[in-house]
Amino acid sequence: MKPITTSQGAARSHAPFASGPLNRRSLLALAAAAPMLAAAGCAPGASANGLRPDGALRVATYITPGYTDLFPGIELFNESLSAELGSDIVDFFDSGALLNAEQLVPGMLRGVTDVGFQTSSYVSASFPILGAAELPFVNDGFEQMRRALAPSSPLMTLMNDTLRPQGITNIGAMPCTEQWLFTVDRPVVEPGDLRGLRIRTAGHVEGEMVKSLGGAPVSMSSAELYEALERGTIDGMVSYLGTIVSRGLEDVVNYATRAHFGAYSVDAYANTAWFGDTGPAVQEALHSAGAVYAQEGTDIQYQVYEEDYLPMVQASSLEIVELDDNQIDSFRDATSGVVDWWIKAVGDTELAEQALAYVKEA
Known part of the structure; x- marks a missing residue:
């Protein structure tokens, strides 16, 4: 499947900020100008029908084509939009060409992009309700999480009721397979084995999980992982298999403890105000694309x-540790405080407990 446009930029003019083809520099200038524009009552890139002045609908992600499990779904989203709205509608920027992981949601709130694909773990600190789907050992894994995050599910409805007033709307979620614990020097078979180890985590929920087991969470981009593991800067990581395979990390970690140490999703978000300004045809097309x-x-x-990732890891030199029920129960008990921490982070006990119930009941 072919992306709608390349990540080098969209060949469109966005007056009044550019009189010629739009490039990354002018987009970043627009991002910098956005707060002043908002203060003046002018939404950047807005038009009468909610699309951009040239009729474009901008989609952005930092995810690269190297993630052969995740990227095709984003392409399907774009293709669905194009089928509904026209082949020249979607301006697509991948691989962080427009906004990197830290910039994506703030940039979307400022109108730099209309739709953004973002990993929940990157933004659950700002939007704690998302953590309901990231907690360790709270359900039976991937299939249950998939049901919990299905379009129009009770959890998704509750999440959107919470997210919309904060400026973003989830229009489609792709739950990733469960996160395992990967270590370099020793396997983790019981909670105490993680004590004192420096473990890379991608989000706050994962970080609390690692701390509950006595480890020290470390934040760094996935691009830095190979060198950090090779040099001993970190002792391991929490990850789903896609990161391991896409970054070639099976060559530098030696042990993988397979259990539901966490989970996250890669979600399609829209700017709530922009979404509300679009016409019914655009909204329906976005909902349809999100369902696809x-x-x-x-x-x-x-x-x-x-078919690819799991066999590749199983065929590597990586030793996979399979836990029995008693061992899993010991990890569940050791990490139970993460749930209490998350409920406090949400700041509304009734809301958090309802979200958690929807995850467990899915």
Whole structure:
């Protein structure tokens, strides 16, 4: 499948900020100007029908084509939009060409992009309700999480009711397979084995999980992981298999403890104000594309996991540690405080407990 446009930029003019083809520099200038524009009552890039002045709908992600499990779903989303709205509608920027992981949601709130694909672990500190789907050992894993995050599910409805007033709307979720613990020097078979180890985590929920087991969470980008593991800067990481395979990390970690140490999703978000300004045809097309992404994109992701990623890791020198029920119970008990921490982070006990119930009941 071919992306709608390349990550080098969209060949469109966005007056009044550019009189010629738009490039990354002018987009970043627009991002910098956005707060002043908002203060003046002018939404950047807005037009009468909610699309951009030239009729474009901008989609951005930092995810690269190297993630052969995740990227096809994003392409399907774009193709669905194009089929509904026209082949020249979607301006697509991948691989962080427009906004990197830290910039994506703030940039979307400022109108730099209309739709952004973001990993939940990157933003659950700002939007704690998302953590309901990231907690360790709270359900039976991937399939249950997939049901919990399905379009129009009770959890998704509750999440959106919470997210919309904060400026973003989830229009499609792709749950990733469960996160394992990967270590360099010794396997983790019981909670105490992680004590004192420096473990890379991608989000706050994972960080609390690592701390509950006596480890020290370390934040760094996935691009830095190979060198950090090779040099001993970190002792391991929490990750789903896609990161291991896409970054070639099976060569530098020696042990993998397979259990539900956490989970996250890669979600399609829209700027709430922008979404509300679009016409019914655009809104329906976005909902349709989000459903395609959630269903067919997740199907592809899991197929790649089953047929490519898992066999590749199993065939590597990596030793996979399979835990029995008693061992899993010991990790569940040791990490139970993470749930209490998350409920406090949400700041609304009733809301948090309802979200957690929807995850467990899915």
